[in-house]
Amino acid sequence: MLLAVEQLLSRLSSVKLHRDRWGNLIARYRFQPKGLQPLCFIGHLDHPGVAVEKGRVLLRGGVQEAWLKKATIRFCNQAGDYLPGKSRVQSIRKQESETELLLDRLPPEATFGVWDLCEFQENATTITGRACDDLVAIVSMVSLLEHLDRYRIPADVECWFTRAKAAIAPDNEITFW
Numbered sequence: 001m002l003l004a005v006e007q008l009l010s011r012l013s014s015v016k017l018h019r020d021r022w023g024n025l026i027a028r029y030r031f032q033p034k035g036l037q038p039l040c041f042i043g044h045l046d047h048p049g050v051a052v053e054k055g056r057v058l059l060r061g062g063v064q065e066a067w068l069k070k071a072t073i074r075f076c077n078q079a080g081d082y083l084p085g086k087s088r089v090q091s092i093r094k095q096e097s098e099t100e101l102l103l104d105r106l107p108p109e110a111t112f113g114v115w116d117l118c119e120f121q122e123n124a125t126t127i128t129g130r131a132c133d134d135l136v137a138i139v140s141m142v143s144l145l146e147h148l149d150r151y152r153i154p155a156d157v158e159c160w161f162t163r164a165k166a167a168i169a170p171d172n173e174i175t176f177w
Helices: 002-010 132-151
Strands: 015-019 025-031 039-044 049-053 056-060 072-076 087-095 098-103 112-115 120-122 127-129 155-162 166-168 174-176
Antiparallel strands (some): 049 056, 049 112, 120 127
């Protein structure tokens, strides 16, 4: 889904795109921003995520433990490209505020995982996909950027398309889990 959003936005001449170190897509629109306060919008695409940190696979999101057992996970590099193969949850280890997943195979360091679910599928009555819970935010941000770009409206807007749920931490840094 992140690649689809990136493709849509890449055709907008006044929107600059970049990926941060966590693999999130940040779209920036700046047109005659003098004297205007910047606005930031945020929406998540895939969640809950799994991060590989210091040789451990950590859950970044809230999932009932029963759903985790034998779940299949696909891992991505920082650019959001899927790595070959899949991993299956073998067991779960809870420690204070962390949930560690023990997998049948350990993915590379600094990668992140998403549940091996349908990316996107539709029929006459139903849309199914891994990222549907925040779809309205994603569509709204894409629509906003398209509108600003088309009509060259003076504004300073940043839209963050995150790969996991996000929150602002007390130190004003954006935290992903």
